[in-house]
Amino acid sequence: MTLSGKVWKYGDNVDTDVIIPARYLNMSAPEELARHCMEDLDPTFAGRVQPGDIIVAGENFGCGSSREHAPLAIKGAGVSCVIARSFARIFYRNAINIGLPILECAEAVDDCEPGDVLTVDLTAGAITNARNGRTYRTAPFPPFVMAIIAAGGLVPYTRERLQRAGARGGSPTR
């Protein structure tokens, strides 16, 4: 699976309060949340982001609140992928669970500038920067996490598992 898009670059510790401020947590539809995505960090983002664009950030992206509204807002805004030096753990789980691709790659982040165009091969774990022609490698996801991504998120993955367990005569819900 290959993605390509223009880079929006941010720094370290981008927290979920700036990704989607709490004043918008009285709703949960991705397209509504998307209108306020990154609002308190970069008020221009929501109006200018194009489908396929890529967010690139530093350490600890998505720290703070467990609100799934944060990856939903990013996905709803049409962002194809988030690349960071590192992710906060709840955001990491949430992004995988809802099917938002995320990659950890410090080198690709450090070399990248706003407006660069990146091409990402998720299966191979490769990121190519069109400006400098370099290709960066990322660590592959563990097979278990890859299976969730392949199923399209945790809900379809679990639904399939429950059906298989039911067919085996297992007790899917204890």
Add this chain to the structure above:
Amino acid sequence: MGHTLAEKIIAAHVVDEDGVPAPREVWPGDLVEVSVDLVLANDITAPIAIGEFERLGVARVFDPERVVLVPDHFTPNKDIKSAEQCRLMREFARAQELPHYFEVGRLGIEHVLLPEQGLVAPGDIVVGADSHTCTYGALGALATGMGSTDIAVAMATGRVWLRVPETLRILYRGQLRPWVDGKDLILYTIGQIGVSGAHYQAIEFAGPAVERLPMAGRFTMANMAIEAGAKAGLFAVDDLTRAYLRGRTERGVVYDADPDAAYARVVEIDAGAIEPQVAFPHLPENARPARTAGHIAIHQVVIGSCTNGRIEDLRVAADILRGRQVHPAVRCIIIPGSQQVYLDALAEGLLEAFVRAGAVVSTPTCGPCLGGHMGILAQGERAVSTTNRNFRGRMGHPDSEVYLAGPAVAAASALAGRIATPEEVLA
């Protein structure tokens, strides 16, 4: 090689493909599926979780006794959209016949409420769609925050997948100074290790200074483990824990870390050297002694939240505010963490002391902590708050500022109209 507290609790909860208990030794980095003892969501996170639950095609939650729903964030309903979210949650609780749905008037801020109600026991695995679920580590439980989709699957199956975390052990030595409590210890600690200093790890809080720390202070410390990036923050169960649990729950399995457990890192802190702290905007790691803050005029003080909304916290605030007057330029908002805390504060005369001092007392709610309602900041305004996050825009306008502190510094600052220590205002 021995095991840490987190490893032992996870090991005891491992299940196989069909959800059948299959306890086994685990090591950091292992990906395992575990059974959960309690699943939690609130009025912000439950609506998404309920939607995902319905997509799973499962009719009933795995065990109604173990699914807890608390509408605490935007309640009493702050607007029509919030009211709709609460209604969705209430209807789900009714349809699923959940005994632990807590309605306004009978609730509390979730992480004050659940331990108080005896819903969490030592050795439990608790998952909550709220990042401060880690609070229950104070009871020797492995408790961690997750998103709504994880919680939907946990509600349906009673299981979650976990990566076994490495453990960071923090040893607190020495005797605490006057006015220093759990909040000062944890702010100082985050100042030392940073907001990702315990990235993906479990923290074990240990050492003589925390062995003497009352439960309220332990809840405060475990609560903010997430602010160092941790998955969980745990305390060993001791006599103080047992005294707290008495009359609340009979359940629980007590685990102790092995003396030869393998830690990712051990940090030693001289707790006797720690002064009352304040964390400057916009990260909890910007902690420094409140004494060195300089002249920072403030507009609002908030005393409450899942971090510091317990009766012990209100007593500290009352000791400072009683018989004095909140500074004319300051709005001081006090929020008991639960109906029980409210009643206790009433019986002890704390609420009268607050109101006579010129503070306002609110019903239990997360409200201002996350910029929801009940105390939003305008552009350029500054607050001293006993809450847990001071991110940009956290309590209102993106150009407002939050300074984190414990109840003593917050109450002192309310009197002084600027960041102040208790010694300054009581002199």
